[in-house]
Amino acid sequence: xxxxLQERTMDVSVRDIAERAKSASRLARTLPxxxxxxxxxxxxxxxxxxxxxxxxxxxxxxxxxxxxxxSTAMLDRLTLSDKAIKSMTDGLREIAEQQDPVGxxxxxxxxxxxxxxxxxxxxxxxxxxxxxSRPNVTIDAAALCFKAGNATILRGGSExxxxxxxxxxxxxxxxxxxxxxxxxxQALETTDRSAxxxxxxxxxxxxxxxxxxxxxxxxxxxxxSRIPVIKHYDGVCHVYVDREADLAMAEEVxxxxxxxxxxxxxxxxxxxxxxxxxxxxxxxxxxxxxxAGVEIRATDRVRAVLDDGTxxxxxxxxxxxxxxxxxxxxxxxxxxxxxxxxxxxxxGSHHTDTIVTSSEENAKRFQREVDSATVLVxxxxxxxDGQQFGLxxxxxxSTDKLHARGPMGLADxxxxxxxxxxxxxxxx
Amino acid sequence: xxxxLQERTMDVSVRDIAERAKSASRLARTLPxxxxxxxxxxxxxxxxxxxxxxxxxxxxxxxxxxxxxxSTAMLDRLTLSDKAIKSMTDGLREIAEQQDPVGxxxxxxxxxxxxxxxxxxxxxxxxxxxxxSRPNVTIDAAALCFKAGNATILRGGSExxxxxxxxxxxxxxxxxxxxxxxxxxQALETTDRSAxxxxxxxxxxxxxxxxxxxxxxxxxxxxxSRIPVIKHYDGVCHVYVDREADLAMAEEVxxxxxxxxxxxxxxxxxxxxxxxxxxxxxxxxxxxxxxAGVEIRATDRVRAVLDDGTxxxxxxxxxxxxxxxxxxxxxxxxxxxxxxxxxxxxxGSHHTDTIVTSSEENAKRFQREVDSATVLVxxxxxxxDGQQFGLxxxxxxSTDKLHARGPMGLADxxxxxxxxxxxxxxxx
Numbered sequence: 006x007x008x009x010l011q012e013r014t015m016d017v018s019v020r021d022i023a024e025r026a027k028s029a030s031r032l033a034r035t036l037p038x039x040x041x042x043x044x045x046x047x048x049x050x051x052x053x054x055x056x057x058x059x060x061x062x063x064x065x066x067x068x069x070x071x072x073x074x075x076s077t078a079m080l081d082r083l084t085l086s087d088k089a090i091k092s093m094t095d096g097l098r099e100i101a102e103q104q105d106p107v108g109x110x111x112x113x114x115x116x117x118x119x120x121x122x123x124x125x126x127x128x129x130x131x132x133x134x135x136x137x138s139r140p141n142v143t144i145d146a147a148a149l150c151f152k153a154g155n156a157t158i159l160r161g162g163s164e165x166x167x168x169x170x171x172x173x174x175x176x177x178x179x180x181x182x183x184x185x186x187x188x189x190x191q192a193l194e195t196t197d198r199s200a201x202x203x204x205x206x207x208x209x210x211x212x213x214x215x216x217x218x219x220x221x222x223x224x225x226x227x228x229x230s231r232i233p234v235i236k237h238y239d240g241v242c243h244v245y246v247d248r249e250a251d252l253a254m255a256e257e258v259x260x261x262x263x264x265x266x267x268x269x270x271x272x273x274x275x276x277x278x279x280x281x282x283x284x285x286x287x288x289x290x291x292x293x294x295x296x297a298g299v300e301i302r303a304t305d306r307v308r309a310v311l312d313d314g315t316x317x318x319x320x321x322x323x324x325x326x327x328x329x330x331x332x333x334x335x336x337x338x339x340x341x342x343x344x345x346x347x348x349x350x351x352x353g354s355h356h357t358d359t360i361v362t363s364s365e366e367n368a369k370r371f372q373r374e375v376d377s378a379t380v381l382v383x384x385x386x387x388x389x390d391g392q393q394f395g396l397x398x399x400x401x402x403s404t405d406k407l408h409a410r411g412p413m414g415l416a417d418x419x420x421x422x423x424x425x426x427x428x429x430x431x432x433x
Numbered sequence: 434x435x436x437x438l439q440e441r442t443m444d445v446s447v448r449d450i451a452e453r454a455k456s457a458s459r460l461a462r463t464l465p466x467x468x469x470x471x472x473x474x475x476x477x478x479x480x481x482x483x484x485x486x487x488x489x490x491x492x493x494x495x496x497x498x499x500x501x502x503x504s505t506a507m508l509d510r511l512t513l514s515d516k517a518i519k520s521m522t523d524g525l526r527e528i529a530e531q532q533d534p535v536g537x538x539x540x541x542x543x544x545x546x547x548x549x550x551x552x553x554x555x556x557x558x559x560x561x562x563x564x565x566s567r568p569n570v571t572i573d574a575a576a577l578c579f580k581a582g583n584a585t586i587l588r589g590g591s592e593x594x595x596x597x598x599x600x601x602x603x604x605x606x607x608x609x610x611x612x613x614x615x616x617x618x619q620a621l622e623t624t625d626r627s628a629x630x631x632x633x634x635x636x637x638x639x640x641x642x643x644x645x646x647x648x649x650x651x652x653x654x655x656x657x658s659r660i661p662v663i664k665h666y667d668g669v670c671h672v673y674v675d676r677e678a679d680l681a682m683a684e685e686v687x688x689x690x691x692x693x694x695x696x697x698x699x700x701x702x703x704x705x706x707x708x709x710x711x712x713x714x715x716x717x718x719x720x721x722x723x724x725a726g727v728e729i730r731a732t733d734r735v736r737a738v739l740d741d742g743t744x745x746x747x748x749x750x751x752x753x754x755x756x757x758x759x760x761x762x763x764x765x766x767x768x769x770x771x772x773x774x775x776x777x778x779x780x781g782s783h784h785t786d787t788i789v790t791s792s793e794e795n796a797k798r799f800q801r802e803v804d805s806a807t808v809l810v811x812x813x814x815x816x817x818d819g820q821q822f823g824l825x826x827x828x829x830x831s832t833d834k835l836h837a838r839g840p841m842g843l844a845d846x847x848x849x850x851x852x853x854x855x856x857x858x859x860x861x
Contacts, residue, residue, distance in 0.1 A: 031778065035801055108801075114823065120812055122822050129834055130804065208655075212834050227636070227659055233835045234661075254857040261859035350459065372852045373463055373536075376558065384548055384855030393860070394550050394851070395542065406557055406640050406848040407661045408835040420834040423822070424800045427812030429682040431689035432821070 019203040022158060022191050023210035026131045029188035030156035034128050038105040040183055041152055048148070048179040049097040052090060055175060059085055062171035063140070070164055082139045083165055093144045093172075096398050100148045103397045106419045107154040121426040126419045128154030130212035133204055135160045135226060137218035140168035146217070147176050147190045149400050153418035158211070160193040160201060162218075170194055205230040217401060235409055237401035239328040240270035240356035242386040245345040245371070246286055247362035248279040254383060255361040256290045261385040262359065264297045268330045270402060271357050271379075271389040275325060276336045277345045283338045284310045291315065291336070299332045306338035325352040342367050346374050353377065356404055357389035378404060378411035447631040450586060450619050451638035454559045457616035458584035462556050466533040468611055469580055476576070476607040477525040480518060483603060487513055490599035491568070498592055510566045511593055521572045521600075524826050528576045531825045534847045535582045549854040554847045556582030558640035561632055563588045563654060565646035568596035574645070575604050575618045577828050581846035586639070588621040588629060590646075598622055633658040645829055663837055665829035667756040668698035668784035670814040673773040673799070674714055675790035676707040682811060683789040684718045689813040690787065692725045696758045698830060699785050699807075699817040703753060703763045705773045711766045712738045719743065719764070727760045734766040753780035770795050774802050781805065784832055785817035785839075806832060806839035 052059065063085040070080055106126050113123040132150045134157060136142045143159055150157040161169035170192050177187035193200055205214065208231040215235050216226040223236050244262050246255040262273035278286055287310050291301055295315075301307075302320040311317065324335040325348070339345045349358050359381040360371040368382040379389040389412065391399025396414035403409040409417035480487065491513040498508055534554050541551040560578045562585060564570045571587055578585040589597035598620055605615035621628055633642065636659040643663050644654040651664050672690050674683040690701035706714055715738050719729055723743075729735075730748040739745065752763040753776070767773045777786050787809040788799040796810040807817040819827025819840035828846065831837040837845035 031802070031804075034804070116821070116823055120816060120821075125800075127801075127804070231655055233833065235835070251857070257857060257859050265860050368854070372553075373555075374459075376459075376462070376555070377850065379851040379853060381853040382855065384853060384858040385860055387860040388548060388853060388855075388858065389851070393544070393548075395544055405661065407663070410848055411851045420838055422805065423807040423817070423839045425807060425809040425812060425816060426796070427810065427816075429679070429685060430812040430816065431685050432693050432813055432815040 017194075019193065019200050020207060020210070022193060023131065023204065023207045025188040026156040026158050026191060027210045029186040030128065030130045032186050033151065033154050033156055033189050034107075034130075036154065036185065038107075040185060041105065041154075042101040044179050044183045044185055045097045045101040045148055045152065047182055048144070048176050049094040051175045051179050052094050052097075052144070052172075056090060059090070059168070059171055059175075062167040065167040066140075066165050073164075075164065079138055079164070083168070085140060085168060089141050093141050096145050097148050100152050100398055100415070103152065103415055105152065106416050111421055118430055119428065120430055123424045123426075124421045125424045127422050129418060129420050131156050131158065131210060132418070133158045133160065133211050133214045133232070135201060135214065135216045135218070135222065137162045137222060138165055140165045140172055142217055143169045143172040143192070144176065145398065146215070146400060147173070149398055149415060150418055151189055153415050155418060156189045156191075158191050158193055158204065160204065166194075202229055205232060208232045215400060233407075235403055235413070236405050237270075237413075238356070238404040239354050240272070240402070241274050241326055241328050241352065241354040242271060242357045242359075242389075243275045243277055243349050243353055244273050244359045244361065244386065245339075245342075245349070246276070246278045246282060247342060247345075247360055247364065247367050248281045249364035249367060250279075250282060250286075250361040251363055252282060252286050255286060256293065258359065258361050258383065258385050259290060260293060260297070262387055263294060263299060263334050264332070265385070265387055267332050269387075270328070270330075271386050272330070273359075273386050274327065274329055274335065275348075275352070276334055277339050277348055278336070279342070279345070280306070280338050280340050283307070287336070287338075288312060294334060297332070299334050301334055301336055303336040304338070307336050310338070326354075328354070342370065346371065349375055349377075354404060356402065357381070357386045359384060359386050378402065445622075447621065447628050448635060448638070450621060451559065451632070451635045453616040454584040454586050454619060455638045457614040458556065458558045460614050461579065461582050461584055461617050462535075462558075464582065464613065466535075468613060469533065469582075470529040472607050472611045472613055473525045473529040473576055473580065475610055476572070476604050477522040479603045479607055480522050480525075480572070480600075484518060487518070487596070487599055487603075490595040493595040494568075494593050501592075503592065507566055507592070511568065511596070513568060513596060517569050521569050524573050525576050528580050528826055528843070531580065531843055533580065534844050539849055546858055547856065548858055551852045551854075552849045553852045555850050557846060557848050559584050559586065559638060560846070561586045561588065561639050561642045561660070563629060563642065563644045563646075563650065565590045565650060566593055568593045568600055570645055571597045571600040571620070572604065573826065574643075574828060575601070577826055577843060578846055579617055581843050583846060584617045584619075586619050586621055586632065588632065594622075630657055633660060636660045643828065661835075663831055663841070664833050665698075665841075666784070666832040667782045668700070668830070669702050669754055669756050669780065669782040670699060670784055670817075671703045671705055671777050671781055671786045672701050672814065673767075673770075673777070673786070673788045674704070674706045674710060675770060675773075675788055675792065675795050676709045677792040677795060678707075678710060678714075678789040679791055680710060680714050683714060684721070686787065686789050686811070686813050687718055688721060688725070690815055691722060691727055691762055692760070693813070693815055695760050697815075698756070698758075699814050700758070701762065701787075701814050702755065702757055703765070703776075703780070705765055705767050705776055707770070707773070708734070708766050708768050711735070715764070715766075716740055722762060725760070727762050729762055729764055731764040732766070735764050738766070754782075756782070770798065774799065777803055777805075782832060784830065785809070785814045787812060787814050806830065
């Protein structure tokens with residue numbers, strides 16, 4: 006029995022999986038859009054048809070999860086609820102409708118010697134996705150990568166093992182039904198943690214790694230990977246209220262950025278206010294935030310402009326670089342636009358930052374000098390999102406500078422190659 | 434004395450250098466194009482004015498180099514000859530004339546809610562360049578990175594220590610003369626090898642690492658770096674002569690790709706010929722290559738179509754993936770276009786490959802299925818080059834897929850950020 010198990014493990018070594026993915030990616034590279042869309046739509050139908058099987062597999066994860074004391078939030082993310090399933094099937098159908106980026110010519114020109122140079126969008130190749138408890142990532146990520154002509158290796162958290170496996174298997178069934186090599190999507194089905202380390206060294210077979218999860222997961226991947234990694238780190242997002250701000254607008258933007266959905270990476274974590282408007286702006290805004298349940302952590306400069314009775318905790322040095330993902334907000338008063346930008350550059354995570362101002366000059370300066378993936382003027386930080394930008398489904402919000410920065414959709418899951426056409430040109 | 438030295442070393446720790454670069458990059462980000470060009474032109478003049486000082490510093494490297502038995506080729510690359518100096522000053526003046534990519538809007542659109550979304554080109558930030566014996570890289574790389582608004586940390590080989598330091602110092606002097614923080618260009622001036630390892634872990638301060646040199650240097654950087662690396666690996670480049678090829682054109686293209694400059698990464702290393710034209714094509718082409726001094730390594734399939742007397746060495750398995758950088762060529766005959774593509778995908782380095790064919794269908798298939806940075810039709814592989822593409826000076830030819838692929842010039846030394854302008858939009 007041990008021998009058989011060992012053989013089975015050998016059968017599906019991490020390298021074997023990566024080699025199958027590489028081979029499948031060569032086929033995926035040239036698949037017509039119509040076939041890719043057929044697979045996506047067929048996956049959506051299969052998920053709907055097999056919802057009971059999926060739930061049964063999901064329960065195999067949820068029960069030990071409860072026994073092992075997973076938090077309510079984690080169990081919630083692990084559950085394939087009606088809403089989670091609808092979001093997957095909606096996502097598949099939406100991705101089927103999105104424009105296929107493969108084969109598009111980004112730029113094209115002709116040289117004096119007659120050579121025609123073009124930059125063509127082509128798939129990246131093999132993408133490894135390493136993610137934590139949400140099983141829906143299996144479908145969301147596989148579908149986006151597949152539409153962009155890539156093969157995907159998925160490695161989910163062990164707590165979602167059965168759910169991930171069932172979802173990947175449905176996608177593979179849909180491929181098979183459409184005559185597509187199912188190895189375009191493979192789940193790395195082992196609970197052996199060293200498998201990830203092995204995967205991260207296969208830079209001859211895998212083109213990109215995208216970790217989706219908390220900071221420690223991403224840091225581990227960066228530390229171990231020889232394959233380029235696209236990172237989606239925290240959002241320590243700021244709203245800066247300028248001296249020239251429309252204060253009613255600033256209050257709405259700040260309130261929305263903090264309260265509308267505090268648990269996501271594009272929610273505001275720090276509010277900075279120019280000292281000349283702090284007295285007019287902060288008392289009502291802080292009161293409104295507190296009434297919405299927001300805990301305020303601030304400096305004496307903030308306290309000085311508030312009503313005597315307002316209870317405010319001190320902001321520590323650590324607060325300024327903390328992503329609360331909760332109804333907590335750090336607040337400070339700054340003497341100038343420059344000081345506001347300095348604060349953001351020093352403590353921020355270069356994810357998403359907003360200025361509220363009526364001065365075009367100050368807006369331009371903020372947009373130029375704040376080195377973040379998304380820099381907004383007079384709008385809530387919550388708009389830093391693929392759907393809100395009109396990019397369609399997103400694989401995450403990249404905090405990297407190379408290749409993809411900010412909301413990352415289909416268009417970032419391809420790369421470019423130079424395609425050059427001549428009629429016998431040689432170099433002198 | 435030891436204490437003073439220790440203090441001096443502490444003064445310029447690797448982290449200090451990176452922090453200075455980060456701070457300089459914030460200023461460089463917003464420099465007007467005119468000031469940047471002034472620095473570049475002033476550097477060129479300074480190099481011309483101080484040519485004797487440069488040569489004296491260069492001799493401090495060349496003499497120990499000779500004593501330590503550096504090869505003629507290495508000494509040649511190390512020498513600041515008239516030609517090397519002219520190439521640097523020409524490069525500086527050319528980069529001054531190139532269009533500044535910073536601030537350009539790549540795409541722009543408006544959402545139904547009135548939000549204006551734009552992708553703006555902005556500098557990457559801090560770029561570390563780790564390179565081997567050519568001191569001219571100090572100027573070429575610093576100038577390109579600077580024009581794109583970045584700060585650069587240069588770490589050259591110890592054998593070019595004095596030359597690199599003198600060149601970096603001239604560039605810094607030019608900055609100073611134009612009122613620009615000289616820390617936009619810093620040389621990591623220590624012969625301590627562990628300094629590079631330390632540098633490669635500063636992912637909080639450095640945005641990109643570009644190693645320029647041989648495979649082992651690049652591999653070491655990839656292994657140790659926590660910072661994203663843009664790689665410029667070998668070129669194992671192919672010319673495939675299709676069944677439908679104009680054979681006279683194929684001969685010119687193959688001869689040029691191999692012989693015109695064999696020591697560079699975009700020279701052909703392997704020639705593949707469709708079996709139906711092998712008999713008509715190979716005898717004269719092989720003879721012409723041999724007459725030009727090219728050593729042929731081939732299979733029995735090639736031997737079978739050559740004249741009896743032709744001396745041909747066997748190609749080993751290793752030959753197919755070797756970058757000779759020399760007058761050596763591996764040759765094979767393949768039964769089909771598909772087999773040619775399979776060979777290239779299996780053994781090639783995904784750098785540059787050419788098909789010679791009169792069939793548009795075969796050309797398209799080759800361009801679609803060969804997964805290389807540059808794929809050419811009916812032109813020499815030697816055109817895979819920034820100057821030849823009209824991109825201007827290049828920092829190298831990237832064999833990566835992320836961010837930059839193929840000849841990498843100014844336009845690849847920036848990244849994009851989302852710049853969003855609203856009038857008070859909040860999310861529902």
